[in-house]
Amino acid sequence: MSAWDRFAETFLNGEVLARYLPSILGGVWVTVELSLLIVVAGILLGTALACLRAYRIAPLSLLIVVFADVFRSLPPLVLILMGYFGLPNVGFTLSAFAVLFVILTLTLAAFTEEIVWAGITATPKGQWEAARSTGMGFSQTLVWVVLPQAVRMVIPPLTNRAIAITKMTALGSVIGVPDILNQATTAQSFSGNASPLLLASALYVLLFLPLVIASRRLEARFAWRT
Amino acid sequence: MDQLILQFFNVEVMAKAWPLLLRGLGMTALLCLAVIPLGLLGGLLAALASTSQSRWLRWPTVALIDLFRALPPLVLLIFVYSGLPFTGLQLPPFLAVVIAFLLNNSAYYGEIIRAGLISVPAGQSEAARSTGLTQSQTLIHVVLPQALRNVLPDLISNSVEVVKMTSLASVVSLAELLYSADMARSVTYNASPITLAALIYLILLWPVVRLMSRFQRKIAI
Amino acid sequence: MSEMNATDRVGGTKPPTLQLSGLHKSFGTVEVLREIDLTVERGQMVFVLGRSGSGKSTMLRCCNRLEEPSAGSIFLEGQDICARGVDLDKIRRRIGMVFQSFNLYPHLDARRNVTLALRKVLKLGRDEADERATSALDRVGLANRADHYPGQLSGGQQQRVAIARAIALQPVVMLFDEPTSALDPELVGEVIAVMRELKDLHMTMLVVSHEMAFAREAADRVVFMADGRIVEDAPPEQFFTQPSEESTRAFLARYSA
Ligand SMILES: Nc1ncnc2c1ncn2[C@@H]1O[C@H](COP(=O)(O)OP(=O)(O)OP(=O)(O)O)[C@@H](O)[C@H]1O
Numbered sequence: 018m019s020a021w022d023r024f025a026e027t028f029l030n031g032e033v034l035a036r037y038l039p040s041i042l043g044g045v046w047v048t049v050e051l052s053l054l055i056v057v058a059g060i061l062l063g064t065a066l067a068c069l070r071a072y073r074i075a076p077l078s079l080l081i082v083v084f085a086d087v088f089r090s091l092p093p094l095v096l097i098l099m100g101y102f103g104l105p106n107v108g109f110t111l112s113a114f115a116v117l118f119v120i121l122t123l124t125l126a127a128f129t130e131e132i133v134w135a136g137i138t139a140t141p142k143g144q145w146e147a148a149r150s151t152g153m154g155f156s157q158t159l160v161w162v163v164l165p166q167a168v169r170m171v172i173p174p175l176t177n178r179a180i181a182i183t184k185m186t187a188l189g190s191v192i193g194v195p196d197i198l199n200q201a202t203t204a205q206s207f208s209g210n211a212s213p214l215l216l217a218s219a220l221y222v223l224l225f226l227p228l229v230i231a232s233r234r235l236e237a238r239f240a241w242r243t
Numbered sequence: 244m245d246q247l248i249l250q251f252f253n254v255e256v257m258a259k260a261w262p263l264l265l266r267g268l269g270m271t272a273l274l275c276l277a278v279i280p281l282g283l284l285g286g287l288l289a290a291l292a293s294t295s296q297s298r299w300l301r302w303p304t305v306a307l308i309d310l311f312r313a314l315p316p317l318v319l320l321i322f323v324y325s326g327l328p329f330t331g332l333q334l335p336p337f338l339a340v341v342i343a344f345l346l347n348n349s350a351y352y353g354e355i356i357r358a359g360l361i362s363v364p365a366g367q368s369e370a371a372r373s374t375g376l377t378q379s380q381t382l383i384h385v386v387l388p389q390a391l392r393n394v395l396p397d398l399i400s401n402s403v404e405v406v407k408m409t410s411l412a413s414v415v416s417l418a419e420l421l422y423s424a425d426m427a428r429s430v431t432y433n434a435s436p437i438t439l440a441a442l443i444y445l446i447l448l449w450p451v452v453r454l455m456s457r458f459q460r461k462i463a464i
Numbered sequence: 465m466s467e468m469n470a471t472d473r474v475g476g477t478k479p480p481t482l483q484l485s486g487l488h489k490s491f492g493t494v495e496v497l498r499e500i501d502l503t504v505e506r507g508q509m510v511f512v513l514g515r516s517g518s519g520k521s522t523m524l525r526c527c528n529r530l531e532e533p534s535a536g537s538i539f540l541e542g543q544d545i546c547a548r549g550v551d552l553d554k555i556r557r558r559i560g561m562v563f564q565s566f567n568l569y570p571h572l573d574a575r576r577n578v579t580l581a582l583r584k585v586l587k588l589g590r591d592e593a594d595e596r597a598t599s600a601l602d603r604v605g606l607a608n609r610a611d612h613y614p615g616q617l618s619g620g621q622q623q624r625v626a627i628a629r630a631i632a633l634q635p636v637v638m639l640f641d642e643p644t645s646a647l648d649p650e651l652v653g654e655v656i657a658v659m660r661e662l663k664d665l666h667m668t669m670l671v672v673s674h675e676m677a678f679a680r681e682a683a684d685r686v687v688f689m690a691d692g693r694i695v696e697d698a699p700p701e702q703f704f705t706q707p708s709e710e711s712t713r714a715f716l717a718r719y720s721a
């Protein structure tokens with residue numbers, strides 16, 4: 018057997034791949050579903066928090082800042098283990114899927130809050146004044162004038178962060194969420210063959226490479242403008 | 244409420260787990276000391292290659308950077324740790340972690356440093372070259388210092404992410420902080436050791452996170 | 465536009481459109497406005513001149529409470545706008561403001577810059593708002609630029625859109641804070657032409673500007689500010705030919721030189 022044959026046998030084994038393809042593709046669906054849910058919920062929550070902070074109600078702002086800081090400082094895996102293994106003992110059992118969703122959503126929300134807030138504070142004061150002088154209220158000005166500009170400004174960093182955090186769905190495999198990585202490691206240990214792992218890596222690249230390239234484009238476009 | 248405190252903030256359990264966690268913290272520190280400088284170095288090389296004049300250097304580098312930015316670090320780690328042995332290359336966990344993170348971090352630091360290099364006006368190197376500095380002298384003494392200073396906040400923020408990322412090493416049984424905490428948890432059936440680990444991460448990273456927020460605010464976007 | 469100032473044709477003596485009385489404003493310990501009394505009658509165009517830092521912008525911004533006055537009162541058609549319980553947003557929609565830096569919304573095209581407040585403040589329907597925006601843009605000569613974004617317009621055009629944004633709300637008074645000083649000289653004329661047209665339509669206007677020729681030709685009164693006070697208040701002819709104050713004379717000498 019040539020070296021190439023041996024390599025193909027361990028990493029590109031058609032038989033093994035065929036056997037585990039269905040479960041790994043099932044994992045793709047889990048990863049995609051989780052990622053979409055996290056991105057939508059995390060960005061909405063984070064943006065809402067940044068807006069709340071704009072009202073400058075001191076105790077509320079403090080709470081938001083503490084929340085954002087804590088979730089930006091802690092490794093998500095630490096929170097995931099705490100949520101998955103700790104909560105049931107206080108009579109609060111969440112599925113692995115739910116724990117992963119909640120923790121990563123909160124993490125993305127924390128980063129989003131910070132990023133969108135920076136956008137809000139970077140919007141020129143004149144924009145507020147122009148809108149308020151036409152009789153628009155604070156909330157109207159925030160929603161229709163300031164937020165659209167702030168979000169535009171922060172799209173590149175926000176995209177990068179959203180990609181980084183959706184990739185963390187792979188952490189779910191640690192607590193048994195049947196995502197791509199989990200299915201692949203299971204398949205690997207059953208088959209004693211590395212092909213599922215290579216397939217999993219390829220699938221992740223397939224899923225995320227277009228996003229990475231898109232974010233690069235986005236960055237270049239925004240760099241032009243400024 | 245009592246349940247909650249007992250389960251997450253059990254001082255007794257924390258005290259028992261403390262020595263174990265301390266050793267784990269040492270391993271985490273060791274990992275950071277290996278991974279951050281190596282990642283910065285790899286990132287610098289990646290940045291130089293991806294901004295080079297030669298497209299034969301530039302394009303493959305950019306492709307590699309994007310590849311490693313697309314792969315979740317945990318997938319990369321598991322691939323290196325449990326995929327490579329099939330080729331007969333069995334790495335100890337520490338080395339596997341360092342290699343996986345080196346690939347990941349070089350891509351991320353590389354992107355940041357690249358942005359820094361691009362941000363230095365062409366006039367700077369033209370001026371330096373016109374005073375007779377060589378290309379590498381220009382790079383080292385004129386361009387790089389400005390480039391790195393321009394992206395210093397991003398480099399620091401990314402280093403915070405690297406420290407957080409070292410917790411992934413627990414998945415391949417490297418006895419760093421989170422692994423030690425999780426060991427203690429499974430022995431005591433109590434989540435307090437993980438809370439303690441979380442507190443340690445928090446104490447280490449929160450000041451940096453806060454500082455970066457204030458710093459970045461001033462620069463604005 | 466023609467019925468803009470015709471809110472009340474019946475009745476006898478009407479209160480002045482805008483009246484500042486005993487107005488003070490301090491930033492911390494610095495007193496920027498001291499004892500300002502100023503009346504702008506309906507249909508009048510009043511010009512404000514003064515050195516940089518004399519408090520012109522601050523006075524103007526107090527008129528719609530972008531700055532909060534420290535003391536004194538401001539009456540809009542007889543209503544005290546600093547009284548407790550007034551609905552500030554309702555007041556502000558009756559006061560148009562034009563800024564030195566235009567402050568157009570960069571993410572909206574010219575039409576939607578104008579319609580935003582019509583939709584959100586006056587709660588007009590889309591069609592009615594569009595109609596009003598078109599006529600306001602037409603008034604400033606930019607109906608054909610309605611779907612351009614601010615970034616695609618020249619400074620003069622941007623300022624005209626900003627004026628359209630304000631007049632579309634049919635305000636009872638317009639405040640201009642150096643509307644032409646951010647413009648290239650060759651673009652100043654088009655903005656002044658629009659202001660002149662508003663004047664012909666009897667729009668009430670309070671204008672901070674250093675366009676002396678325009679002031680002389682079009683203003684009903686010119687006031688001069690120094691150190692947070694109004695030191696001279698006269699019809700333009702008298703103001704420019706025989707000012708009573710030494711500081712006014714010095715200022716005019718500097719500008720005509
Ligand atoms: N927000 C503020 N905080 C502190 N001081 C202020 C503030 N706004 C204005 N000032 C001060 O108030 C004084 C008057 O400012 P104002 O902008 O009203 O002058 P101005 O007559 O409009 O001058 P210019 O011709 O330069 O526009 C200045 O000394 C200025 O420094």
Ligand SMILES: [Mg+2]
Pocket residue numbers: 520521522641642
């Ligand atoms: Mg001013």
